[in-house]
Amino acid sequence: MKSLRLNERIASQRDKELVRLRLAEKAEKVLESLVNHWEGLCRFIQNPDIPMDNNIAEQTLRGPVVGRKNYYGSGSDWSMELAAWFFTVLASLKIWRINQKLWLKCYLEACIVNERKPSEDLSQWLPWQMDESRLKELRIHDPPG
Structure with missing residues (x-):
C-alpha cells in the first residue's frame, strides 16, 4: 500500500533526524514524542475510518466549559449537577x-x-x-x- 510505504519513509526520516548532532531541543522533543506515539498515529493510516481529531467531542463540550463560571448559581454543587444533567440531556437529544x-x-x-x-x-x-x-x-x- 502506498500509505504504508509513506509511513515507513516518515519513520526512517524521523530516525535520521533524531541522531543528528546539535539537534535543537524543541525538535528533539517533537521527534521523541513521534517515536513514543508512533503506534497510535499509525492506526489512522491502517484504518481511515478513525477520525484524526475529536472535534465532535470538543465542540459538544465547548458550551458547558465556556459557560460553567458564567451561569448564575454555578457556585453550588446542586446547580453544577443540574447543569451537567441538562447538558447531557440536550446533547443526547441533538444526537x-x-x-x-x-x-x-x-x-x-x-x-x-x-x-x-x-x-x-x-x-x-x-x-x-x-x-x-x-x-x-x-x-x-x-x-x-
Whole structure:
C-alpha cells in the first residue's frame, strides 16, 4: 500500500533526524514524542475510518466549559449537577435529532400534569426507549422544499 510505504519513509526520516548532532531541543522533543506515539498515529493510516481529531467531542463540550463560571448559581454543587444533567440531556437529544425545545416543553408539561413531579416511567422521554411514532413526533423536521 502506498500509505504504508509513506509511513515507513516518515519513520526512517524521523530516525535520521533524531541522531543528528546539535539537534535543537524543541525538535528533539517533537521527534521523541513521534517515536513514543508512533503506534497510535499509525492506526489512522491502517484504518481511515478513525477520525484524526475529536472535534465532535470538543465542540459538544465547548458550551458547558465556556459557560460553567458564567451561569448564575454555578457556585453550588446542586446547580453544577443540574447543569451537567441538562447538558447531557440536550446533547443526547441533538444526537437523536430531536427538537430540544419541543421535547423540553412536552416534558415540563407532563411534570405539571403529574403534580409537578417527574414521571416514574422515563421511557417516553429517553430516545433509545421511545417507539418510532414518538421519535417521529419529536424529531427535527426539515422544512418543505
